[in-house]
Amino acid sequence: MNRTLKQQIMLIDDDQDLLEEIADTLELAGHRVMSFERADLALPHITSQFNGVIVCDIRMPKMNGLELLDHAINLDPELPVIMITGHGQVAEATMAMKAGAYDFLEKPVAPERLLATLSRALEKRQLAQEVRALKGRVGEDQLSARLIGNAKSTQQLREQVATLTPLNVDLIVRGETGSGKDVIARALHDLGPRGQGPFVAVNCAALPETLVDSAFFGHEKGAFTGADQVHVGYFEAANGGTLFLDELESMSLNFQVRLLRVLENREITRLGGSKNIKLDMRVVAAVKGELDQLVKAEKLRADLVYRLNIASIDIPPLRARKSDVELLFMHFCERAASLHQREVPQLSAPLRHNLTRYDWPGNVRELKNAAERFVIGLPLQWSKEPLQNQGAELGDLPLDDAVGAFEKSYIEQALTHHRGNVTQTAEALGVPRKKLYLRMKKYNLDKAHFDTNG
Template identity: 45%
Template sequence: MSTAIEIILVDDDADLRRATQQTLELAGFAVRAFSNAAAMLSETTAETRGIVVTDIRMPGMDGLQLFSRLKAIDADLPVILITGHGDIQMAVQALQDGAYDFIAKPFAADRLVQSVRRAAEKRRLVLENRALRQMAESAGDDLPLIGQTPAMERLRATLRQIADTDVDVLVAGETGSGKEVVATLLHRWGRRRSGQFVALNCGALPETVIESELFGHEPGAFTGAQKKRIGRIEHAGGGTLFLDEIESMPLATQVKMLRVLEMREVMPLGTNEVRPIDLRVVAAAKVDLGDPSQRGSFREDLYFRLNVVTISIPPLRERRGDIPLLFSHFLHRAAQRFRRDVPDLPAFVHHHLMSHDWPGNVRELAHYAERTVLGLAEDAAAPIRDDTPPGLSLPDRMEHHEAALIRQALADNAGDVRRTIEALGIPRKTFYDKLQRHQISRTDYEA
């Protein structure tokens, strides 16, 4: 078990080095010994499977300098310091700075072996955890579809089932619910993954642009069309065309798109040429196109053509069980991105997670995680505490609150005028005026 973790020994004293190496080898450890810190350092990376045992007093780089250099390479690498007579103070400091242990010379073999054994076990766990995390990350790749609720399990199963078919898919879901993630996974999990994933946002482009973007054009097809242009439909040949916000597609374009879907051919603007195309279309809509009241000007025939398979992503508020997992994922991602530690979560964050409605769905949750990591999440849901007697007018309630705030500030500052004024941020005269008006006696608050 511990033999897999190597002990890296650094000591300039050849006799001591040999003796220590022997002690550790007798205890069953593999030892790699160095006579100076620089040589050892040059062979160390964050992947080093070892722990370090180093003497402090050495010519050149000493043990403490080595320790701080190692910390920069891998803060989780255990370092055990061997200290001489006068070094205890320094060693204690090093311990506070994160050294694993220090052992004062002369030491009993047992003392060293025990410390090394614990350090090796700790190292083994760290490395194991890292490996697990890496595995999870690479398996989930850069675009995970996180969620363990039955709804998400079903969604994943459906995606797997249809990814490899060529069927066109309509993805429906509220903003931020993961429509683009689903479209991308349909492409990546399917056999078209070697082709292009070409996305076009039908809501972002003016009507005049969208057609030449989609179908392409010949030079002179319209004013301003100087060069020939290959459309996105053709670009997606062999791959997937993702039509985002399809509900915003202009009516005239819808007619042409229907033809593309039915005939599997495209006619670039300004040509009579028909080119066969081989693509899968995935369309995304924020509204329920099946509902005539939401469909608006969207053509029913195009809807039926797209609706061969519809994947509906439920809004986050209908799968609240996924919130903790998603939040934890985004929290770790944000911590990494902003180079911060994952913070302990204040109670109001937990409360917000469980009580908020998440109209912006997963995207909103991801942003909330980022704000939390940056310490910017605020207790927005905190209701204003209002203990005013019922039936008072707003100005009277304000008065009531003002008096309460002043009393609180006085109590917090034990009646100290200067500090209370500072805390309230008001001039001295105003302060005394208010005391009088609210009949507050400052001396009541003196310690």
């Protein structure tokens, strides 16, 4: 196997003569060696990124080899550690192998066996590092496919999500309506260690207050009138996975007290039941607005915020990352075109300009809806206020785009006037029919769209 990364061998032995002898043997064989006479001195150099193998004596003062092995295995179970034992120390060698050592060598160490064992261990380590790097790249690719964009704030958001995904901590996702809080929650679940478990999403704003306890805690048969069978609540359904609480601020303060107790104790009792049910779940809560303002307005309890806000993710609004708008719009256009089995229409210069000029108060959700309307041929609807007319925008466009926008608009007006008749339109514009056809193809204009007789 080609070792594209330079691997090292960490050699630890309190016998200085043996240490130097083994180091010389390894260096003559072309290996890079780090030597330590004490195990505790080697600890700072042992990390999950260490690309190599550890060779360590078992019997050493202060910190013995078994203690170092335990430290290394806890840090990275895939890190090969080869133990050196004295002649006849079978019990210690057996303990080392049970504890996770890759292999053991008996003193006096035979150079041939040492090099052969190291060769296998280094190959194992190299393979593990390559697989780990590949998994990392796959994770990054998956995250980029979910959180699309090249704006600096989008890149920072991906980095933050990538950092928090493998951690088993509850957290708060804050963002405006339509900003994609559910997308973040789903990415944290799917790409994290709980990805094979259930993902339970709850729209807290849609739950009537009278049904909240039953919905979350579940109930036993006969717990109340109409409880004809056992019902598993959201908490229990999310066991082993992730519970996503959308619009947490819409929940009553009384229920927030009970939620806090569940988060602290990680157990529940169904309504009408007596059995405590242990919970193993990650809670991701989504809110709109500033946390301190929500607490001040008595929409959120301060103690619940303290408990959930171990980590938090703030999603930037779409207006703060305008450079991502066209990329996102095209992404949603392609999805809509696939869904409706249509071609993606060409984006005109004015439309491209409008996309980045508009503030998108509905954020990504509004942009997605606009893309679908565009693909199926419906006029775009701006939820906040209409953009300025095209003529007023042209002065802000680059010259080539402005000229193209004017030309397309002028041809459209002529085709409309002549009801899609290309011959009459070409004569009116004073251009050959072939030239007009080329312009129509350039601007994706179909004469049938202008034929009001059809």
